Amino acid sequence: MNGIDIPSLCYHSDLKTKASCRLCLVSIKGQKGLQTACSTFVTPEMDILTESPEINQTRKTNLELIFAHYKKSLGSWDLNPELLRLAKKYQIDAQRFSDRKKHFPKYQFGPAISFDTSKCIDCRNCVEVCHQQAVDFFEVKEKENFFQVTPSQDKKVDCIYCGQCVVHCPVAALSAKADFDQVEKALKQKGNKVIFQFAPSIRTSIGEEFNLPYGEVVTEKIVGAIKALGAYKVFDTSVGADFTSTEEAKELIEKIEANQGACLSSCCSAWVKYVEFFYPEFVHCLATTRSPQAILGGLIKTYFAKKDKVNPKKIVVVSIMPCTAKKYEINRKELQINGMKPVDYVLTTREFAYLLRKRSIDLRCVKPMKADDPLGLPTGGGVIYGASGGVAESALRSAYLMMTKNNLPKIEFTEVRGMRGVKKTVINMGGRQIKMAVINGIGNAKAILEEMKKDPKAYDAVEVMACPGGCVGGGGQPVPTDGEIRSKRAAGLYEIDAKKEERIAHLNPVVKEVYRDYLTDEKIIKKICHTVYQAKKRENNFKNL
Ligand code: SF4
Ligand code: SF4
Numbered sequence: 001m002n003g004i005d006i007p008s009l010c011y012h013s014d015l016k017t018k019a020s021c022r023l024c025l026v027s028i029k030g031q032k033g034l035q036t037a038c039s040t041f042v043t044p045e046m047d048i049l050t051e052s053p054e055i056n057q058t059r060k061t062n063l064e065l066i067f068a069h070y071k072k073s074l075g076s077w078d079l080n081p082e083l084l085r086l087a088k089k090y091q092i093d094a095q096r097f098s099d100r101k102k103h104f105p106k107y108q109f110g111p112a113i114s115f116d117t118s119k120c121i122d123c124r125n126c127v128e129v130c131h132q133q134a135v136d137f138f139e140v141k142e143k144e145n146f147f148q149v150t151p152s153q154d155k156k157v158d159c160i161y162c163g164q165c166v167v168h169c170p171v172a173a174l175s176a177k178a179d180f181d182q183v184e185k186a187l188k189q190k191g192n193k194v195i196f197q198f199a200p201s202i203r204t205s206i207g208e209e210f211n212l213p214y215g216e217v218v219t220e221k222i223v224g225a226i227k228a229l230g231a232y233k234v235f236d237t238s239v240g241a242d243f244t245s246t247e248e249a250k251e252l253i254e255k256i257e258a259n260q261g262a263c264l265s266s267c268c269s270a271w272v273k274y275v276e277f278f279y280p281e282f283v284h285c286l287a288t289t290r291s292p293q294a295i296l297g298g299l300i301k302t303y304f305a306k307k308d309k310v311n312p313k314k315i316v317v318v319s320i321m322p323c324t325a326k327k328y329e330i331n332r333k334e335l336q337i338n339g340m341k342p343v344d345y346v347l348t349t350r351e352f353a354y355l356l357r358k359r360s361i362d363l364r365c366v367k368p369m370k371a372d373d374p375l376g377l378p379t380g381g382g383v384i385y386g387a388s389g390g391v392a393e394s395a396l397r398s399a400y401l402m403m404t405k406n407n408l409p410k411i412e413f414t415e416v417r418g419m420r421g422v423k424k425t426v427i428n429m430g431g432r433q434i435k436m437a438v439i440n441g442i443g444n445a446k447a448i449l450e451e452m453k454k455d456p457k458a459y460d461a462v463e464v465m466a467c468p469g470g471c472v473g474g475g476g477q478p479v480p481t482d483g484e485i486r487s488k489r490a491a492g493l494y495e496i497d498a499k500k501e502e503r504i505a506h507l508n509p510v511v512k513e514v515y516r517d518y519l520t521d522e523k524i525i526k527k528i529c530h531t532v533y534q535a536k537k538r539e540n541n542f543k544n545l
């Protein structure tokens, strides 16, 4: 805060201080030895020395110890930029120590997460964050004088692919399973029509990968950069979100009118997996409406393919998502349409940024471009999906209008915004009191679900986003990601919404046109916009690589 550079790697403001990397060492007058700054409270009159030959040498040695396990991955895509900055600053000798962990195993969790335990520095941020997510997928064992973090053997536990362990790992021992190679291949393949869509939240986060300020809106730069990669078309997942809101609003109204109890949001794939595995008794409460990327992908391969006279088999849909769980979602068989996956590949925000850098495309310098017609023009309601409360707010705007036929008294449902873990409110909709809960971070869902077990009518609508802050804090987002950064990314989305001419999802002219020309009866709406869920057993979802 005062412009004094004290390096830190394992410290994360979301988590308890563990002081394990020992890079933040400082000297305090009157105290013996060096102290870790992250675990030392400052007191008045404390005399702190942050740089000295001894401090710098110790930091350098500790970095060299970290690099003993890390050096072989120096060429890999998912490096923590801070680690590299420090290596340069302290002019480390990466070869100084031998790698005693090199034979430690690598794992892959489903189609979403890679875990190279040989890179682990034993800070256990992943263990703690996975516990905060109410999953507890990691175990810690002692092996050859090291503590080793491994996936759990307990059959009652399963990874939900939220990726929070990825954004909280300071050395990228955990990372998103990379798919950019396949995307590059698809782009090179003659005859392919590669169509990209990009998620609401990445427009205010990817700039960070190119040294732009937190929360800066770069929507048109993203489109320009994707076009520079050679995409055939670029569409906006926020338009998919407008369809999701339209259908979810209808479901909500049906449930309210039939007095059927809570409608649970279902566009967060990690949350869906959580319900299917940990709370199967609530599967029937999940809205059957598909997620924005799934609806948009389905429309691209059907509605758009027909309109554009393209063979849908030649279309490759690539989604750029803030999310590791979306890599899992696209493999759900229930989502296939005419035997095709609606989305072929998911790249996380970080993978996409890597791909751009690999192709020497600097986001700051690309020519801004507008997304393509017809699926590139979202409402403000579609854009706020990236923040916790955004799904609920957008669906409420539509549901209110559909149910009451009156003008909305206010368009902004600010009571569901913000970074509180649980946001509860009661909305008066045409004389009916709609009880709503918005859960920010899946660790907060348990209490609400337990409440619903006792009283199934406790809520009419519940939004759950697995990641803290919603998708702005997703597992595929740039590092660092912390509370302040998540708030800035969310503020950017609300800023876009406030400036939009149309802010209500089902009033989007594109949405109206597609319902008029293509989604004309319940059968086709069900096929493109809805899905099914079922209780799930633990998948054999991790393997030694
Ligand atoms: S992806 Fe989420 S659930 Fe899976 S191990 Fe990481 S933090 Fe836990
Ligand atoms: S909150 Fe968003 S980023 Fe996180 S798992 Fe859910 S959909 Fe993915």
Ligand code: FES
Pocket (backbone or CB within 6 Å): 007, 008, 009, 010, 011, 018, 019, 020, 021, 022, 023, 024, 036, 037, 038, 039
């Ligand atoms: S940041 Fe203080 S010990 Fe790692």
